[in-house]
Amino acid sequence: MATSSTEPSSQSAPGAAGQSNEPIVLAVPKGRILKELRPLLSKAGIEPEPAFDDPSARQLTFGTNIPHFSIIRVRSFDVATFVAFGAAHLGVAGNDVLMEFDYSELYAPVDLNIGHCRLSVAEPEEMIGSDDPSRWSHIRIATKYPGVTRKHFSARGVQAECIKLNGAMELAPGMGLCRRIVDLVSTGKTLKDNGLVEIEKIADVTSRLIVNRAALKTRPTEMTPWIDRFREVANAA
Amino acid sequence: MSDRSERSLLPNGLRDGLAPEAAHESAVLERLMRHFHSYGYDRIDPPLVEFEENLLDGVGTVMGPHTFRLMDPVSQRMMGVRADITPQVARIAATRLRKQPRPLRLAYAGSVLRVRGTQLRPERQFRQAGCELIGVDSPAADAEVIELAAVALRDVGIARLSVDICLPTLVPTICDMFGLDRTQVFAALDQKDASAVAALGGEAGALLMALLRASGPAKTALEKLAKIELPEPLAIERTRLEAVVARLQKAVPDLALTVDPVEHKGFEYQQGLSFTLFARGVRGELGRGGRYSLAGKGDPATGFTVYLDTILRAAPPPAPERKVFLPTSTPDGEGARLRREGWVAVSALSEAGDDAAEARRVGCTDILRDGRIEPLKN
Numbered sequence: 198m199a200t201s202s203t204e205p206s207s208q209s210a211p212g213a214a215g216q217s218n219e220p221i222v223l224a225v226p227k228g229r230i231l232k233e234l235r236p237l238l239s240k241a242g243i244e245p246e247p248a249f250d251d252p253s254a255r256q257l258t259f260g261t262n263i264p265h266f267s268i269i270r271v272r273s274f275d276v277a278t279f280v281a282f283g284a285a286h287l288g289v290a291g292n293d294v295l296m297e298f299d300y301s302e303l304y305a306p307v308d309l310n311i312g313h314c315r316l317s318v319a320e321p322e323e324m325i326g327s328d329d330p331s332r333w334s335h336i337r338i339a340t341k342y343p344g345v346t347r348k349h350f351s352a353r354g355v356q357a358e359c360i361k362l363n364g365a366m367e368l369a370p371g372m373g374l375c376r377r378i379v380d381l382v383s384t385g386k387t388l389k390d391n392g393l394v395e396i397e398k399i400a401d402v403t404s405r406l407i408v409n410r411a412a413l414k415t416r417p418t419e420m421t422p423w424i425d426r427f428r429e430v431a432n433a434a
Numbered sequence: 435m436s437d438r439s440e441r442s443l444l445p446n447g448l449r450d451g452l453a454p455e456a457a458h459e460s461a462v463l464e465r466l467m468r469h470f471h472s473y474g475y476d477r478i479d480p481p482l483v484e485f486e487e488n489l490l491d492g493v494g495t496v497m498g499p500h501t502f503r504l505m506d507p508v509s510q511r512m513m514g515v516r517a518d519i520t521p522q523v524a525r526i527a528a529t530r531l532r533k534q535p536r537p538l539r540l541a542y543a544g545s546v547l548r549v550r551g552t553q554l555r556p557e558r559q560f561r562q563a564g565c566e567l568i569g570v571d572s573p574a575a576d577a578e579v580i581e582l583a584a585v586a587l588r589d590v591g592i593a594r595l596s597v598d599i600c601l602p603t604l605v606p607t608i609c610d611m612f613g614l615d616r617t618q619v620f621a622a623l624d625q626k627d628a629s630a631v632a633a634l635g636g637e638a639g640a641l642l643m644a645l646l647r648a649s650g651p652a653k654t655a656l657e658k659l660a661k662i663e664l665p666e667p668l669a670i671e672r673t674r675l676e677a678v679v680a681r682l683q684k685a686v687p688d689l690a691l692t693v694d695p696v697e698h699k700g701f702e703y704q705q706g707l708s709f710t711l712f713a714r715g716v717r718g719e720l721g722r723g724g725r726y727s728l729a730g731k732g733d734p735a736t737g738f739t740v741y742l743d744t745i746l747r748a749a750p751p752p753a754p755e756r757k758v759f760l761p762t763s764t765p766d767g768e769g770a771r772l773r774r775e776g777w778v779a780v781s782a783l784s785e786a787g788d789d790a791a792e793a794r795r796v797g798c799t800d801i802l803r804d805g806r807i808e809p810l811k812n
Contacts, residue, residue, distance in 0.1 A: 219715075283715075298553075300553065301552070301699060304626040305625040306626040306627055414712050415594070415690070416714065
């Protein structure tokens with residue numbers, strides 16, 4: 198991994214203080230969130246090597262302008278897993294992912310105030326009116342979040358049978374897989390296009406900076422400045 | 435084939451220990467126990483299974499969801515397989531050893547079984563070892579158990595040990611004093627989310643924020659804590675923390691110590707200064723401990739438990755072992771002599787055409803030829 202040839206940031210990054218030459222790995226999600234995250238990285242003084250900004254690059258690990266600081270790009274659900282297991286020390290993950298896994302080995306010290314959306318229950322438009330949620334005892338739901346879904350409904354005394362899908366949840370009701378879905382909603386356009394209506398919000402979602410518990414405890418002087426830096430950047434945005 | 439594969443399948447989270455790991459684990463455990471003993475902790479050995487209500491009493495309450503239950507056909511009472519040994523030691527100290535003079539120092543080791551593994555520790559059965567120091571509520575006692583845990587772990591090769599000290603009673607006390615909703619406060623603190631803590635507002639919010647900000651290496655944490663104006667019951671805990679840290683810095687000067695005054699997760703039943711043992715670069719915790727009180731008279735107690743599975747991941751692998759092969763021609767008494775000298779000596783049970791080949795086949799590194807031990811070439 199080559200160090201970035203882009204211009205070094207005017208701000209000196211916390212890791213540059215040279216406390217340790219042990220690697221620090223930041224895990225970031227691919228896709229939508231990454232676009233919003235990218236300017237924050239720059240403001241935090243992290244300049245990844247050029248391949249990072251090339252969506253067609255097959256590379257998965259990227260060096261940065263900071264020695265021993267690298268970035269890995271993985272699926273959003275995997276960010277939490279990498280950080281929980283200590284394979285990455287820092288990460289960026291939505292609280293939807295954190296709620297689904299509820300890892301005890303993660304801290305989420307900073308709300309980055311990006312990736313705004315909500316986790317909601319939706320059902321076909323034609324069901325609205327005829328459906329009385331207070332009478333439910335058992336429902337079937339297609340979702341990427343079986344853990345959150347089950348917990349949410351069991352708190353109301355409803356047993357939720359989840360069909361785990363990894364994408365295109367909106368198709369499920371139309372194709373007769375089940376009648377309701379739990380999924381992320383940002384503008385609501387995808388739902389509308391598929392004849393679905395949001396009936397209940399489970400949680401507001403934003404992206405958080407997450408940090409591995411053992412890393413924070415055993416390397417506090419390296420991790421804490423990064424947490425502070427991301428907090429400053431998030432608050433300034 | 436399918437019959438054999440099926441027979442080798444074990445339930446989730448359970449495993450067969452093979453060579454050389456099984457022997458290595460025993461050796462590490464034995465070393466730990468020797469340290470515990472050298473500080474005057476006497477070993478006790480509670481049973482695998484006990485009546486459920488005893489097992490899940492006091493400090494054991496938290497293990498309820500992790501405990502396998504079975505019905506005792508003899509007494510018709512519900513029993514639990516231990517998921518943690520500490521509650522058993524606490525029970526013994528409060529009952530059978532209640533008349534034993536205090537301080538009472540007890541050590542234990544054994545396997546525990548849990549209903550479910552976690553994603554980080556998929557093992558459902560693993561070994562614990564630990565110490566309990568019962569009957570003394572003083573910084574000297576707190577420091578002794580941390581020192582012992584650190585010294586013992588370092589001796590088994592855990593070089594980059596790090597101890598995180600927390601005061602789990604601090605935050606609940608603040609919540610009660612200021613009438614805050616505990617769930618909301620814990621949710622913010624468990625994430626170490628400074629913005630959410632700040633959002634709590636008021637005097638309590640500012641206090642919690644200052645405590646959160648104080649987390650870090652012990653030296654700076656104590657300096658920051660010293661500057662915070664703490665209400666009376668909290669100031670006492672701070673004084674204790676300072677005393678414990680000062681003692682540890684003298685006893686184990688190069689030990690990495692951190693302080694986290696707001697850590698709470700997993701310490702719900704702890705009643706005072708507690709700690710977690712980490713090693714740099716190792717996933718999860720090596721062990722944990724802290725202050726609690728015994729059921730009944732409420733004797734003060736502190737102690738710690740370490741998990742052998744994590745320790746083995748953090749410790750250096752066992753040194754390759756040398757074994758000498760004794761061909762059938764070996765004179766009587768040679769084997770006994772070598773074993774007395776400390777060799778692992780494997781006797782040939784039948785005449786082999788090529789002794790060296792046979793020695794390699796059975797995993798030996800050396801061979802006895804004409805009364806001399808010769809290393810085998812590959």
